[in-house]
Amino acid sequence: MNAQSPQGPTRFGVFQAPFHVMGISPTVHFERDLQLIQRAEELGFQEAWIGEHHSGGHEPIASPEVFLAAASQRTRSIKLGAGVISLPYHNPFMVAERMVLLDHLSHGRAIMGFGPGQLASDAHLLGIDTTKQRDMMLEAADVIVRLCRGETVTVETEWFRLQDARLQVRPYSLPTIETVVASVASPAGPRTAGQLGLGMLNLAASSPGAFEALRNHWSIVEKEAAKSGAQVSRENWRLASIMHIAETEDQARKDCEYGFEEIWGYLGQISPMPKSTATTLNDKIDEAIESGSVCIGTPDTAIELIYKLTEQTGGFGCFIMNLADFASPEAKLRSIELFAERVIPEFRGQLDPMRASNRWVLGAKTEDDETIWKAQTSRAIEAATASYQG
Template identity: 45%
Template structure:
């Protein structure tokens, strides 16, 4: 079967996963994450990304590779990605071994997404100095890439020692490896240095901030790639943003009143985030308006989401490979599933060339309706023994 053309956008979901408010059955919520994966697979989404977190009680997937291994057996087509593995938390050899096994289990449907780690509480618990976290990530990325490329590695850091380390099970596929980052230069630099894919978090907010933020991130990537002799490929660039979609904007706004306060309470008052802690918004209406005005996401109709993605493509000055919806629980479970259905039904096809043929065929039929129907009307008249019609319009 022919694959979708590369110049058509791919779409996926990037899940932390946020389960807010805290205080509901973790077991039920984990099984909802599994059900979400199955739902997205049925809808034809291209990718599902699942995060790694170890504290605070909301983002309760501690091992994305273990979760994705289970999901691989319950889905058929959707690609499964670690979104992302916090690389400095792990011994690179053991991580490479686990990913290679998952690549075999899924028969090549997995993507290895890596990052420095987002939650300061996670780093604190394992004694990782936050000030050195990004330096540790850069160091570990080199080791991990070398191992997955089949090299033997000897290395010593404050966190691990490797002696003649190598993989005795190589990956099943020519898999993708992607580096997560914001619109700052760190992620693009490391991704470009190793010729890896780039995952830009907060891309919709960045596009709202300045015409040059996203294109600047890609320029940084290309500069580092050129230094290392890698050819940049925009198909491996993924952007992440939020959306809740309903039939009307009013319905979408009403839907998110269910859970948007719990989401912002977590970001502003629970998570140790310097950015969100200083927002200074507290009412439901203020938070809904912030999402829209800041570019953080769309709370509205499919047409509004199409407009936003179109704007982002223009901001990148050359395009990107995939757009990932940040998963949230702003709306209740059933409205959330419906939002993904509307996205798959009315947003994704707009960017994948799926609408051109049926629209063109409909117009052709309308333009030729009278001429094409002429013979049929004559045939019916003859069968009924009636005079042939003279007015054939």
Template identity: 40%
Template sequence: MREVLEKQGLRFGAFMAPYHANLNKSVHLALHRDLDLVEHLDRLGYDEAWIGEHHSAGVEVIASPEIFIAAAAERTKHIRFGTGVISLPYHNPLMTADRIIQLDHQTRGRVMFGFGPGALPSDVHMIGRAQTELRTNVMQGFDALLPLLRGETVSMKTDHWELKDARCHILPYTRPHPQIFMSSAVSPGGPRIAGTYGLGLLSATTSSDAAFNALQAAYDIWNDAARQNGQTINRADWRVVGNFHIAETREQARANVRHGLGQWLDYFQRVATFPVAKPGAHAATLDEQIDAMIAQHTVIGTPDDLIARIDKLWEQSNGGFGAILDCAHNWADYPATKRHYELIAEYVIPHIQRMNDARSRSWDWAEANHLSGMAERDKGVAQEFALWEQQRKAAELASR
């Protein structure tokens, strides 16, 4: 039987690569603003924040998600953190396992481990790797890393690293280890690997026709691979990323994103290779690009528009997913960005999670019984006046 989730259990979070596409602004201030944003999300009650790893191109400026998460965890109380993602081919698996275990302890179990092959060809070039090697490299790394997280001893040699009687000298805070997620975009490779190992799935974008359509098959690929390999998976361990910006009105949302959307698009059309913006779109006007993005499953509008988009993503997934992650960006200036997250917390999350159902039922009941309640109140008031009159008369008689 196909597993189905109830939408009111959907979690909300942010996917922070992060994207700072204006190369004229201070990267120092941008990094500290990212930390401030995570604090803001924690105060608003968001569930998760996922932090990326990149080493080139000057836009996605966090090189170590572990360092960022360690700092952010000290500033927050409740929000959980995911590495979104650590590029396993770049690292020795023992070093990666040790850092995740330490972070698991420092956050007291608020960390999730997301991994993938690496997204920027420029990163891959600088460390002397070939794009064609990455899929093999990432699985070699994970084949060593998983038993290390479990406290096992590993000896393994590849073209890029060697382990001799390697073991982690401390065990994770979370037993047997933190939740693990495999990243995925459009191809079936991510869901297949996640299913093979019984991992969570991180669908890193839904803002293109190809990525949106891939959601329809992702669960079946993930589940089939799990079944064939004796694993079990859970839709609650599926994270779906989308590109959104909302404001009080559609007109205000469009005005807000004129601040930085053009630079963000320029990055994806000229530098990055992720499928979120069509090549050649930079030739159109910004308004035409906004229209094209909205047609390609992006939300630039109101809370109601975002609610409708989440409904479509839910329907497309054939049974639901565990969390929706808003892809953090600088389309709007910082005050409008913070307001965007406030509007999601104020209107979208309560609607999706049906937080106000009991309040609405209580209102409806009180409204339906309003007239009878008024009559009962008037009856009670009249009774009090009658009692008071009776007591007054008794007092007069007693004083004679």
């Protein structure tokens, strides 16, 4: 990008809904999810996110707060995001209580994420009207934000009632817990973020409808923030995309023989994606890539996507790899390693000075086409030898 281009992300994270293949012990899945967060921290990722789901079999974590509390005891620096808590499923006072506890257990590394709830089947289990979920999210989010800021709240809605509610323990983080609201294509997320002065997390940023919506999402946030007098920043805007990368595109596709068809078939049944007409694995992968719904390829593919998202949005603060069991656990770990090796330093500006230093050292030549540094080293050795012999 040139000097006039939007600011690309300088922070990076991993997101696990998680999307797991069937037929494996949930205990094993959970342990691998925890190990992946540990490895992400070792590789320099700044954030790890866990989702909340209650049906479908492929997304087995019911409480991101409980799971992240376990992760907090295995890690030291990576921030831990609830991505996201489905607010219509919970009394907002209890959400605030649990997140404050996580904030203390992690010594200020908790990030609170809000959403209306993704799975209609989850809402069905709880007897919730899916058409009301976004309004319910806004009502609960307002209360949670106020509680975490130290306010006493008395409020009555159609689905919850609080009386002189106040937290007996304040957040570890000052002045409050960092908070984001989830968004895909509808204006509900950016509206809530702007009204309450929160960050925003776009969980499927490269999918067709979501990618187009990105062009206007931040303007909605700023417009709503101006109305409410809240302060917002693009640095608190996070974009996620389902991603698997390998050393070559052929290897990335081969990796996807492990679980792509199973996971992609599941996603096609629970989300408003166009019906697939593909029959072979390669055709299904092609269809998913061409639609923008997934990024499968190499580190260069990932870099290209992040630049594309940067131009589309006008700039954002953090990019998050949305991980799924397209590939085996070993290949998935290699994917995040490659991302840390090749993609993160591209945007954090870590490679350019090293390349410049390399060009400077190797480019300073003598008449004999050797570097001047080699010549100087040779002369120093000769001088030391002559001094010793003399």
